Amino acid sequence: MKPSLTLLTLAIATGTTAGAKLAQTPQMGFNTWNSFKANYNESTINHITDLLLSLGLKDAGYNHLLLDEGWSDMSRTADGYLQSNQTTFPNGITPLAERVHSKGLKLGLYGDSGILTCGFRPGSWGYEERDALTLASWGVDYWKYDNCGGFQAMSNAPQERFSLMRDALERTGREIFYSVCEWGFQFPWHWGGGIGHSYRMSGDITASFINETGCPCKTAYCLNTGYAGCSVTSIMRKMREISVYQKPGHWLDMDMLEVGVGDMTVNMQKTHFAFWAALKSPLIIGADLRTLKNESLEVLTNRDIIALNQDSLGKPVHFVEDVSVEGSLQVWAGEVKGGNVVLIFNEKSYPQEVEVSLKDLGLGIERPVRAKELWSGKSWGKIDSVEASLGAYQTLVFRISR
Numbered sequence: 583m584k585p586s587l588t589l590l591t592l593a594i595a596t597g598t599t600a601g602a603k604l605a606q607t608p609q610m611g612f613n614t615w616n617s618f619k620a621n622y623n624e625s626t627i628n629h630i631t632d633l634l635l636s637l638g639l640k641d642a643g644y645n646h647l648l649l650d651e652g653w654s655d656m657s658r659t660a661d662g663y664l665q666s667n668q669t670t671f672p673n674g675i676t677p678l679a680e681r682v683h684s685k686g687l688k689l690g691l692y693g694d695s696g697i698l699t700c701g702f703r704p705g706s707w708g709y710e711e712r713d714a715l716t717l718a719s720w721g722v723d724y725w726k727y728d729n730c731g732g733f734q735a736m737s738n739a740p741q742e743r744f745s746l747m748r749d750a751l752e753r754t755g756r757e758i759f760y761s762v763c764e765w766g767f768q769f770p771w772h773w774g775g776g777i778g779h780s781y782r783m784s785g786d787i788t789a790s791f792i793n794e795t796g797c798p799c800k801t802a803y804c805l806n807t808g809y810a811g812c813s814v815t816s817i818m819r820k821m822r823e824i825s826v827y828q829k830p831g832h833w834l835d836m837d838m839l840e841v842g843v844g845d846m847t848v849n850m851q852k853t854h855f856a857f858w859a860a861l862k863s864p865l866i867i868g869a870d871l872r873t874l875k876n877e878s879l880e881v882l883t884n885r886d887i888i889a890l891n892q893d894s895l896g897k898p899v900h901f902v903e904d905v906s907v908e909g910s911l912q913v914w915a916g917e918v919k920g921g922n923v924v925l926i927f928n929e930k931s932y933p934q935e936v937e938v939s940l941k942d943l944g945l946g947i948e949r950p951v952r953a954k955e956l957w958s959g960k961s962w963g964k965i966d967s968v969e970a971s972l973g974a975y976q977t978l979v980f981r982i983s984r
């Protein structure tokens with residue numbers, strides 16, 4: 583007994599045991615950016631905290647409250663420490679973290695690997711050690727780390743900049759989830775897993791289903807990934823090449839959800855959510871919870887869809903090119919514990935009839951299998967193909983039992 587106890591104590595002191603457990607399934611939560619940008623304050627956050635509970639979102643698994651750009655002051659303290667904006671967070675972060683923790687949630691903050699954040703507040707370049715210790719002393723549980731801020735962002739490799747903060751966070755001894763946000767530059771699926779618990783694979787999402795407002799790259803392997811303005815379908819497109827890199831412990835992050843933001847139809851919101859879930863992206867709500875419509879809340883709290891995301895196998899769906907029709911029909915399929923998942927997406931702006939044979943999906947399905955369509959919640963009995971009429975931009979999601 584004694585030697586192993588000593589080892590355990592040592593492991594906890596260095597943070598290794600605790601660290602290994604993080605991110606075994608993609609993280610879930612709420613982030614301020616998509617709806618508030620930098621315009622929020624302590625009372626807004628307290629309200630959002632309460633809504634996470636009263637709307638049933640915490641019960642559905644959304645247990646992180648994440649403050650993006652905007653919480654910090656335009657300058658460090660006179661002796662060089664990060665500080666909250668003294669007008670909007672006059673009490674600092676510690677009481678906020680205590681309140682969030684008292685509700686059973688975790689608190690996240692945002693920073694940057696350059697001299698400045700994207701909103702020109704202090705970045706952590708050269709201050710990694712000190713800032714990590716500050717976060718730990720405040721009781722912060724999650725750190726989103728961005729890629730803006732002066733020449734270091736251009737001249738020093740992201741591998742270097744983001745590793746410095748990883749090491750600093752680990753040395754604090756506090757368990758802090760590390761969310762790497764370097765917009766997919768330099769193909770982080772080949773190196774980011776060793777650095778972040780999650781790492782972004784594209785430029786920022788915008789509340790648009792199809793039409794880009796920026797975002798020049800249409801595939802994952804493209805040098806000019808752009809900073810922002812990527813549509814839901816363009817981020818899905820990039821996952822064709824890279825969903826295979828999804829692994830427990832370090833998830834490719836398709837960016838925050840735009841469900842309930844902008845004017846997407848319910849079918850678009852369901853398609854967006856189903857793909858983020860089945861592709862094992864973090865599920866981070868970006869909608870303003872104070873004005874969220876019931877129809878969007880229903881999408882975000884669909885237990886069967888969330889279960890795909892949190893499945894213990896941690897395997898993403900992959901694009902089934904042979905049965906898909908470019909620009910018209912997308913079929914994605916994969917494995918979940920006890921069976922399979924199949925997504926059938928009508929990419930047209932009008933309804934269409936589709937027929938997809940399950941034996942053509944490379945899943946080893948030879949005989950009829952029991953299938954349930956998760957958005958309707960209806961069992962389809964034993965089937966060997968799907969024949970259905972899909973609405974504009976609708977996705978049917980089948981969970982197959984084997």
Ligand SMILES: *[C@@H]1O[C@H](CO)[C@@H](O)[C@H](O)[C@H]1NC(C)=O
Pocket residue numbers: 622623624625626669670
């Ligand atoms: C916080 O922001 C809200 C909404 O913008 C505003 O009504 C309120 O007065 C602000 N509170 C403080 C303490 O600044």
Ligand SMILES: *[C@@H]1O[C@H](CO)[C@@H](O)[C@H](O)[C@H]1NC(C)=O
Pocket residue numbers: 620621654655656657667668669670
């Ligand atoms: C603090 O936040 C207020 C309200 O958003 C803003 O006007 C002010 O510039 C911020 N101050 C600093 C020093 O960051």
Ligand SMILES: *[C@@H]1O[C@H](CO)[C@@H](O)[C@H](O)[C@H]1NC(C)=O
Pocket residue numbers: 791792793
């Ligand atoms: C995309 O933009 C085109 C041109 O403005 C518009 O006709 C179309 O409806 C838009 N599509 C969606 C899904 O918003």
Ligand SMILES: *[C@@H]1O[C@H](CO)[C@@H](O)[C@H](O)[C@H]1NC(C)=O
Pocket residue numbers: 876
């Ligand atoms: C939304 O749901 C709540 C709780 O179920 C209900 O009280 C409210 O009437 C609904 N609102 C609308 C517009 O359907």
